[in-house]
Amino acid sequence: MSTPTRVYIARLASVAVFDPNGDQVGRVRDAVARLRPTDRPPEVVGLVAEMPMRRRIFLSINRIISIDPEAVVLGTGTLNLRRFEKRPNELLVLSDLLDRRVQVEPGGRSGTVVDVAMERSRSGEWSLTRVAVREQTGRLGRRGHLHQAEWEKVRGLSGMGDTRGTANLLAVLEDMRPADLANALQDLPDSRRNELAAALDNTRLADVLSELPEHDQVEILAGLDRERAADVLEEMDPDDAADLLNELPPPEQDVLLDLMEPDEADPVRQLLKYTPGTAGSVMTSEPVILPPDATVAEALARIREPQLSPAVAAQVFVARAPMTTPTGRYLGMVHFQRLLREPPADLLGGVVLNDIDPLQPDTPLPEITRRMATYDLVAMPVIDSANRLVGAVTVDDVLDHSLPRDWRDRDAPARGIGESPAGAPTGHPVSRREPLTGGVDG
Template sequence: MFDPNGDTVGRVRDAVVRPRPGQLPPRVVGLVAEMPMRRRIFVPIGRVTAIEADAVILNTGMLNLRRFEKRPGELLVIEDLLDRRVKINDTDREGTVVDVAMESDRTGEWTLTRVAVRELTGRLTRRGHVHQLEWNEVRGLIGAPDTQGTAGLLALLENMRPADLANALQELSDARRVEVATALDDERLADVLEELPEHDQVEIIAALGRERAADILEEMDPDDAADLLAELPKPDQDALLDLMEPDEASKVSQLLDYTPGTAGSLMTSEPIILPPDSTIAEALARIREPQLSPAVAAAVFVTRPPNDTPTGRYLGVVHFQRLLREMPSALLGGAVDNDIDPLDPATPLSEITRRMATYNLVCMPVVDSNNRLVGAVTVDDVLDHLLPPDWRDRDQLETAPGGSPVPRPSHLTGRPVSVPAREDNRRG
């Protein structure tokens, strides 16, 4: 979505429609746009001057920035209509909605006019024919939620980053959120759960069944899995830990034993660890592994064997910038930095923050009383615990365009992007 000057306003995520009586197609009242900082806003359709293949163009004026909320009686095309099971009029054939077309008439009013329906064949190995039908040729489009599948919505969400997908899930109804989340594969769902508020995590985990919930916890980073388990009653914690692989369960159990708000409770127990006789080339290969977060990949910790936490004697750390300055064939032990004292598992959050800020670090080692590396605290771990507990919950806090958090306003704020011929100021 672009303003008249060609500047990006946001990305279109859905269309808001209002059903009409009888067989009349629903009227499109606006679009849902996602702006920076993942805020979704309502853009009245009257503010749209052009819809092109890859862009929506707005006219000049002010645009409300309050968070979008669907009103009673309204539908979202992607959330509510895609994958819905319907019947083709005058036949007994059933199908699922795979696409919907919207068109404008001579007065500039937009309506949903055509529906693409894939016919159900009853055979797993054969895909049904896709029919392009007029709106009034399809029955069941405005129906019960349990007639709606998830395949099309999952396809639309497939390429989203985990944080953006988590944000999209929060826009869905409770039942739909659980349905879509449980349809994700284990690795994808684990990544998304790490980005959701605690109450959504618990709701989804509870809906999975214990066997699959244990599999998901194994896919999560141990510190994130421990944080999720800490939200559950003790009997549920124990049951899930018993179902997890012993090695994974042991890492999570150790983190649960630390006092909340200390380095032990914040740390990841799986930083990059290598022995001193590894080469710089080997260390660079490790930090290039795509599944590592940037904060974890910022440093390689050097210890005596064993090199799984708790390790042998901790020797020091090699930051990635130092790795880039050394010869690939050089030994890692010759590049170790041990000038900064590591953290103790009992170090409180306030001290961790002060030391990371003092030395401009994005991660710090955590060692036990025997000088064994037990984990590392990263800057994202610290931020997660410095922010309010509900910072991931979109219903609790709004974010201003500049990035600063503000309370949800009772008034409307705006920025110059569009002025409609017909103002719709019922919400942002």
Template sequence: MAPVNRVFAAQLAGLPVFGPDGESIGKVRDVVAGLRLDQQPPRVLGLVVELATRRRVFVPMLRITSIEPNAVTLATGSVNMRQFHQRPNEVLVLGQLTDAHASLTDTGTRLTVLDAAMEPTRTRDWVLAKVAVRERGARLGLGRRRSSLQVLPWQDISGLGLTDLSGQPQGAGQLLMLFDTMRAVDIAATVRDLPVKRRHEVADSMDDERLADVLEELPEDDQKELLAHLSEERAADILEAMNPDDAADLLAELAPADKNRLLDLMEPEESEPLKRLLAYSRDTAGGLMTPEPVVLTPDATVAEALAHIRNPDLPAALGTMVFVCRPPTETPTGRYVGCVHFQRLLREPPAELVASAVDSDLPALRPTAPLAEVTRYFAAYNLACGPVVDAQDHLVGAVTVDDVLDHLLPEDWRETGLHDVRNEETSRTS
């Protein structure tokens, strides 16, 4: 993108948008920004562009190569033709921020927003860094002094964050409505920005399944803080709803007395797998694995296997592989026979037995395999999921690539903010 220091949203309205070869794409109709709960400048996600057909589409900022006084140029002539739909955590700068009421943080002076300016950052992001405002209530009649226009930093203005745009912070109920449209990882990032009291209100209002999903995406310190806020009975229910490997990681961080008390409150069928996982070091295959992979007996059909991996609640990585074992099929299983890759299942007749498609040549990990060995294993065999088999040839679990990455990244990777490493196009299309 050309080195532009500041662009006011009103300057963009109506500008023609061209592709890299000069072909006309449409005209800019608005600027889309992601609202925040704190006072930091919102990130500019992209532009709303109206095509010649009157359809309005979203163009991410990373697709824009230059913004000139008379035109906007894209890096590619192809655009996503889906109709633009605003998400609850987004604001249209021209359509919603303009004429919105706000106040000066230090003095409480009432203001009216006239425009907002976006500026580039060193990370190639654009943020709404400045706001053009005028004091509310001033009249322009004869003999009255017109209030002066001011351009102030976003941080100096109150009432324009993730609020009702009238200065009143959203209550827990409003936030939950917003969260209904968001992924758990994005909710976690938002929850981390909340004041402690509001964070607890949101946690109290969430159902167990949703809170479990969010808790899995929080840094360890935030996980422990939220878990400590909950009653012990509800904390045990949340741990039961979490993925077993994530629940075991969280329990391992607690004081032994707290860990044992929560395990005792859990249902035995839920706590026993966690106790097995806690027996392994966190940086081994046994500590990384989940005890709930897809396990079938050799006489199951391909159709049955496909039905299992179509389960929408099954994590994507676990859905890439079905493990074939002798009964019992609960981990630790009977004798491990082998695995079937989901692509192989797609090529087999539905009535065929999974035993005929088993890959018995793929080596299995031992529970004591260290993280470095697990990493080499996934890289060598290009896997998203791999079996963990004990010395008696029982399948005890499966390691997924996301858990490997989680342990390879710096410990504070969640705290640095997912939004800092995710580009605009991903955020809009995921």
């Protein structure tokens, strides 16, 4: 596999990174360039790759033996697993330059950066050499001409002022999963992150907020006007919306809940009443619920709905009317594997299982974890004193609330489940450029 001498970096976003054995180790998220004291274009020193568990690491350009828009292949050697941190004399090409408003000489034509090319010299050094700039037209709905210019002919690339838009960076990030996009936002300066978050549509922003640390959720929500913030909360799952509102002062909670549609706000208000660390506080109030006279075919059609998470779609809860929580009398549940084995015309009332005691709203989290592990369940029903289904605790809820509070924060040290921040190891960080003893041998 040959490497072209010129590579456009935006086309590398999300490209898979492979070791010499053909095993995927992560995906490209950005390129790192080192600024020079002269007017020479910045030198590209490596790529940023995202590995499983959202860890971003630095890949030295000297370790890469093949790079193109289809795949990046590493050579043999030790892979440094230290978390990537940008140095003061470096820039992240996509995060820092995409959408920057610049001027192209001669003539001083204004435009926005849509891509940057890195080029390899005869000596093997990679530098940022060309910039793709879309001209600003000033006419609504009309896209300007796309120009390519040498790095030295573009003014405004190294300025630190707020001269960036959002459209092109959003286009690069649009195919990411919400968790990956949330991770990418954490790499950006606060103002840039909030600007990009605000540019997302309500549904996409709701999904991303659910994957961010609490302090980032609160800051982004605070940057929206209250009507928009209420709209975003309506798009979130009630349990995620309740978790976010719990981070706000009670007066602000009330304002946002009053701005939400009543049918969206009511389940969130109910969840906010439960004691933290109990089944009521971590459950979803919108599991899949059907009456006993529904057929197996109807249940299978319901769990196929694409907006359902895998944990929620793994089972159907059966109850008497009404079908919204709190329901009528709870009867039991049917796992999707049982649905696949039964004739489509059979009724759920004939295949329902009720041999496992449901949770109560005040059941503590350790007991929930123990019972779900004992019975190998991905969800458990929660009923009130009147035997009405009020929600379900799913395995992702349990994991989310069992991990350390700051587990989504990429700056937090790695810890085991249940280990407090005070128990985190101490010590001085090691430079990401140093080899890591015992690392992954490519």
